[in-house]
Amino acid sequence: MERDRVLQVEDLTYKIGSAWILRGVSFSLSRGEFAGIIGPNGAGKTTLIKAIVGDLSDYSGSIKVTGRVGYLPQNPERSRDFPISVREVVAMGLYKENGPFKRFSKSEWNTVDTLLKTTGIEGLGRRRAGTLSGGEYQRLMLARALASNPELLILDEPEAGVDEMGKSSFYRLLEKLKNEKNMGILMVSHDIGMVFEACDTIMCINKTLHCHTSADMISPEQLKSAFSTDLDLFIRSRDHFEREHSV
Amino acid sequence: MITQFIGDVVSYEFLRNAMIAAILVSTLTGVFSSVVVLRKIEFIGDGAAHATFGGIAFGLLLGANYIVMAALTAVVFAVAVSYFTRRNRLSESSVIGMLLPLSMSLGVIALSFVRGYTPDVMGLFFGNILLVTAADVWLLAGANLGAIIFFSLFFREILYYAYDEKMARHYGVPVAFVHYGTLIGISLSVVSSVKIAGIILVTAFLIIPAVSARLLARSLRSMISISVVLGVTASVLGMFFSYVLNMPPGPVIVVLLFVQFLAILSVKKLLGSKEND
Numbered sequence: 001m002e003r004d005r006v007l008q009v010e011d012l013t014y015k016i017g018s019a020w021i022l023r024g025v026s027f028s029l030s031r032g033e034f035a036g037i038i039g040p041n042g043a044g045k046t047t048l049i050k051a052i053v054g055d056l057s058d059y060s061g062s063i064k065v066t067g068r069v070g071y072l073p074q075n076p077e078r079s080r081d082f083p084i085s086v087r088e089v090v091a092m093g094l095y096k097e098n099g100p101f102k103r104f105s106k107s108e109w110n111t112v113d114t115l116l117k118t119t120g121i122e123g124l125g126r127r128r129a130g131t132l133s134g135g136e137y138q139r140l141m142l143a144r145a146l147a148s149n150p151e152l153l154i155l156d157e158p159e160a161g162v163d164e165m166g167k168s169s170f171y172r173l174l175e176k177l178k179n180e181k182n183m184g185i186l187m188v189s190h191d192i193g194m195v196f197e198a199c200d201t202i203m204c205i206n207k208t209l210h211c212h213t214s215a216d217m218i219s220p221e222q223l224k225s226a227f228s229t230d231l232d233l234f235i236r237s238r239d240h241f242e243r244e245h246s247v
Numbered sequence: 248m249i250t251q252f253i254g255d256v257v258s259y260e261f262l263r264n265a266m267i268a269a270i271l272v273s274t275l276t277g278v279f280s281s282v283v284v285l286r287k288i289e290f291i292g293d294g295a296a297h298a299t300f301g302g303i304a305f306g307l308l309l310g311a312n313y314i315v316m317a318a319l320t321a322v323v324f325a326v327a328v329s330y331f332t333r334r335n336r337l338s339e340s341s342v343i344g345m346l347l348p349l350s351m352s353l354g355v356i357a358l359s360f361v362r363g364y365t366p367d368v369m370g371l372f373f374g375n376i377l378l379v380t381a382a383d384v385w386l387l388a389g390a391n392l393g394a395i396i397f398f399s400l401f402f403r404e405i406l407y408y409a410y411d412e413k414m415a416r417h418y419g420v421p422v423a424f425v426h427y428g429t430l431i432g433i434s435l436s437v438v439s440s441v442k443i444a445g446i447i448l449v450t451a452f453l454i455i456p457a458v459s460a461r462l463l464a465r466s467l468r469s470m471i472s473i474s475v476v477l478g479v480t481a482s483v484l485g486m487f488f489s490y491v492l493n494m495p496p497g498p499v500i501v502v503l504l505f506v507q508f509l510a511i512l513s514v515k516k517l518l519g520s521k522e523n524d
Contacts, residue, residue: 053417077411082285083464084410092407096419101400128465 004030005066006152006184007052012061014047021047022059023208031151034178034185036199038192043206045188046074049156052186067151072141074156074188080130086140087112087125093147115143119173135166139173146177153177155187159194167191171198252490261377265443266486268379269500271387272440272452273478278394279436280457280478281470282429285409291325291430292453294343296437296446297351298324303371303441304354307361314386314438321434324350329430374445374497376486383442390439397432398471401425406467444497452478455504459511477507 007029014022022044029035039045050056052063053071070093090112091104098104104112116122119139124132132140138158145153155174159167171194178185189195195202202218204210211218256262283292302320306313324346331342370378398405407415408425416422433453440449456474464470485500492499 055413055417071417073414073417077414081461082410083461083466083470084406085466088406088466089410092410092414092418095403095407095415100404100419100421103403 004032006031007066007186008062008064009048009052010062010064012048012051012059012063014044014051014056014059020207022051022205025061025205025209027203027209027212029152029184029186031184032178032182033201034174034199035187035201035203036195037186037188037203037205038190038195039205045205046156048205049074049154049186049188053154065152068148070145070148070150070153070183072145072153072155072158075160076137076141078130078137081128082130084129085125086116086121086127086129086132089129089140090115090143090147093144097148111147112143115146118146118177119143120169134161135163135170138162138166138170142170142173149181151183153183153185155185155189157188157190159189159191167194174198248491249487252487255490256486260381261379262490264379264381264384265376265496266483267384268387268443269376269482269486269496270479271384271391272443273456273482274475275387275391275394275436276440276449276452277456277475277478278398278471279429279433280453280455280474281460281467282405282409283433283453284457284461285467285470286412286429288339288430288433289450289454290340290343291328292433292437293450294328294347295321295325295430295434296441296449296453297347299438299441300371300446301350301354301357304357304361308357317441318435318438320350321438322431325430325434326427329426370445371441372445372447373495374441374443374448376443376496379442383439387439390435394432394436397428401428402467405429409467444500448497448501451501451504455501455508456481459504459508462511462515477504481507 005028009028010026012022012025013020025044025048027035037045037048047056051059052065053069087109091108093115094104094108094111098108113122113125116125119142121132121136121139121143124136124140129137129140138161142155142158145155153174158170162170174185174187175198177183187195187199196218201212201214203212204218256266279292283289299317299321302317303313305311305320306316309316328339328342328346331337332339404415404420404425407418407420408422408429412422412426436453437449440452444452456478457470459477460470460473464473481500481503485503486496488494488503489496489499
């Protein structure tokens with residue numbers, strides 16, 4: 001199990017002035033595991049992600065990532081008339097491997113086309129990226145995140161601006177990728193129902209890690225302690241809720 | 248009329264220099280204007296242009312080469328704006344809003360101490376293309392060559408920096424290098440164009456062609472090409488109309504750039520509404 005571990009976070013703490021943003025967060029993630037992070041606004045979810053992907057450095061504790069990381073940020077940059085093609089955006093994910101001040105090779109462009117196919121947006125490669133629909137753009141961001149063939153995929157609220165149908169098919173795609181590529185996936189989401197349906201493990205964060213357990217084992221009480229509110233309304237319509245209450 | 252204009256351009260050195268300079272300013276600013284517009288750093292270009300006034304004034308006061316002083320001021324201005332906004336969490340507009348009048352004020356103070364000949368301030372603000380010398384043309388040619396080399400070597404890096412700076416940094420693009428390289432390029436473009444377009448009008452060269460080109464372009468390459476073509480067309484036509492109508496060339500070129508923008512916008516809207524019918 002140790003060798004399958006792709007992420008190890010130990011006692012992660014981050015403060016701004018006297019305000020705690022994260023306090024003593026510890027967890028690990030293995031290959032083939034799909035973990036969802038939930039928590040109220042201002043809980044420190046995005047800060048945690050930023051620390052893991054290296055956008056934040058002045059924290060205490062340790063973060064150990066084994067292998068390559070693919071990252072789909074929250075609210076990715078999007079301008080409707082920016083003159084960049086879908087293929088060029090995906091190729092951006094290959095930049096680190098390709099190195100600075102070079103051109104992409106033919107095989108790298110082939111990789112780009114394969115990624116477009118994998119994420120279900122083949123045929124859109126020549127389109128201007130900003131003209132894609134919300135769901136298509138989300139898949140484009142996923143294709144870019146997958147370009148480096150990561151062992152760990154990190155997604156920060158990928159459902160923003162996507163309709164329910166789009167969300168469902170996106171989560172099915174993630175599930176498929178997890179199984180086919182044996183990646184570890186860490187996803188922050190406000191869509192609690194979807195997180196329960198799609199993820200293997202759930203982490204409830206509100207400054208500290210309130211729970212980290214299998215999606216089948218989590219209780220409404222644990223969620224209440226993390227969110228400081230009653231979450232029944234959020235999950236009432238889901239099968240998961242009924243399953244939880246029958247336990 | 249056209250034959251006479253061409254004949255005079257060939258015959259008279261000042262007119263020939265003016266024409267070549269106008270074309271070179273259009274190509275230089277056309278290249279950088281795409282990045283300026285896409286990265287939304289129009290105000291930096293405008294600020295750098297105004298900052299050159301301080302440099303020119305101090306150059307005159309100290310008896311130094313005022314183009315070199317203007318170049319130094321513009322580069323220092325652009326880098327200072329970037330430094331203060333990135334390191335001190337101040338808004339870019341606030342920093343430019345402080346540094347721009349500071350540079351202009353220092354320029355006016357410096358000019359008040361200059362004894363003897365002082366250049367026509369209106370000429371500095373609005374340019375005087377007919378005073379362009381062969382040395383100015385060579386300076387512009389050198390700046391164009393530098394811009395072509397910069398864009399050829401770092402095109403991919405510039406594209407990703409302009410598209411999404413944060414993720415470009417995440418993927419290892421040397422964003423700081425590209426950012427400061429671009430700022431220095433913009434500053435030098437401004438300085439080499441000041442004599443032709445003037446401190447106030449050079450901003451139009453740095454913005455309008457790219458705004459028009461963005462309406463048509465599908466890639467950064469095509470946006471740069473369209474910007475350059477629009478700029479060169481406006482410059483050549485502007486020179487012609489100013490010759491025929493006896494008007495100052497710089498402002499005429501700027502008016503034509505804006506007319507191009509309106510024409511492209513109208514055609515695009517017309518085609519868009521027809522597609523929607």
